[in-house]
Amino acid sequence: MAGMQIAGSLSSPPDGAAVIDPVYRQIRDLVYKVSGMYKSEEKLYLLVGGCERRMKQVGTKSPRGYWEHLTAHPSRDGELRQLLNELTIGETCFFRSQPQLDAVRKVILPELAADKTRQITRRIRIWSAGCSTGEETYTLAMNMLEESTALLKGWTVEILATDLNDRSIEAANTAIYGDYALRCTPEYFKRKYFSVVDDKKLQVRPEVKKLVSFSRLNFQDDSRMLFMKSMDLVFCCNVLIYFDGPSKSKVIDHFFTNLNYGGYFFLGTSESLLNLNDKFHLVHFPGAIAHWKPSLGGGKP
């Protein structure tokens, strides 16, 4: 049996509020199985909303009927992709996961900075893979800049950011953002790393952009994937959910090769590798999960 049995809770709320059709939990599990993306109970309403929008499109009224579309219909793969799109739309924003940033700044960077073999190069390379319009990438850059006067004094930080979509890359380079993208950004960072464009928009400052280079890259392009070498951190959040098992597995193998020994690979906060790779170690930080490429010699770094 899968869940923590919390399932019972929402189907029979004590106050008789909206009852969630159990089919939606079936859909949740299907989405998890094919994408690795877990919609937890409190986010289930998002899944319901996404399904309802798709149900209008395909012209079915009942969740049960939509389940048929997702499983029995000839176009089920396409429909599942549409649903995934629906579920991740407009999701990207600055400071999307503070626990991930804490893990990087409080645990991983001190570990890297203390590593003797790095004292010569003093270089950190980060790959923001599937960066979309750049929010994730600049968030990383700003946080690295925060450390550049302390832990990373005298270090070089390089952040490579790639996406399949040209228009996203273009927007990332322009680096102008509105309220919605900035909804989780602390005031401190807004003031320090953005300049005002107009009363609705802010632009990322040049010193942040200097750390980052954007380019187009398709994960299916094996030869170019091999080219992304010597990474210390790879962030690939909310991208692999669109990939089927074998291609996901292949991309993950690439990431493993791309990383330095002792490097880390982060997925989105509710994503799982689905045990597709046994070379990475799944490791926990407070509130965040990452996948660690063991140091040479296996054990601790």
Next chain:
Amino acid sequence: METVPRWWQAMTSSLAPSTVNHIRERVKQIETLPTIPAVFLPLLNLLNLPIDQVKLEEVVKLVSYDNTIAAQCLRMASSPLFGLARAPESIKSAVISLGLRKVETILLTCCMGNVFSVKDWTIDPTNYWRHSLGCAMVCRKFSEKLAASDGDKAYIAGLLHDIGFLVNCMTFSKEFAAAMEHASTQQVPLEEAELATMGFCHCDTGLALAQKWRLADDMLQAIAYHHHPERSHSAQPLVALVHLSDLLCRMRNLGYGYYERRRVDLAHDPAWAILANEYQALEQMDLARFSFELDEAVGEIAALVDIIFGTSHKE
């Protein structure tokens, strides 16, 4: 002073004999030390009996002595965490829907709230109870995933594993406050801070209390060794399970209330190997999903803690 039994010596071999005696003496002295409530031990003992020897009437009678506890039990039994479609109206009907064993663990949980009258909490009581209850829930869920037979025993082991912190609060409050301060400012694991500042940790004080209570051997081991399962001599799988559940809780917002700067690699922890040896199903475990499911339970765990433990620390 009674002589120190041999197995006790074996269990605390990492400490100097003088420290062990010091702890034992202090634990003996305090009057506030939980005189175990009348129903608590009988309930624990029932849990060790084969199920066909446990009588429903006995259990119901034990609880009905105390109205508050009975009410708390019903609330807990109707928690979404147990997945019942409708809330049970009596302990009896809870037993029918959940089974006797589960109801016993619920009763024990509610009794716990009345066992301790800690006056000066050094560790935040809300955090402490959330961690303990969370660990109990994770222990049971973990056992279920492993298809291990005794999920209810695992639950109790999880619930009790850190009772040493309560002993610390009651008998070593100054020393423990310093340890807590050290841990939260340095952001290091609490058990390390205890050892660094006090020279012993909650495992040692917890063991002293558990012995005073004459808890069963596997519970003693879970309390004494949950940070070093490999040291356990006769209950390794249970202790390993508690060890991993404790770590997972601490990494998923059910810790001791401060940021622990650390990386936890559960699947490469010695405790994992101990469990893998015992249970094949461990290989199939999806740790990420297990963590997400735990996240979902955090809110309800917090709500239960308010109800069950909310009064005990307001007085």
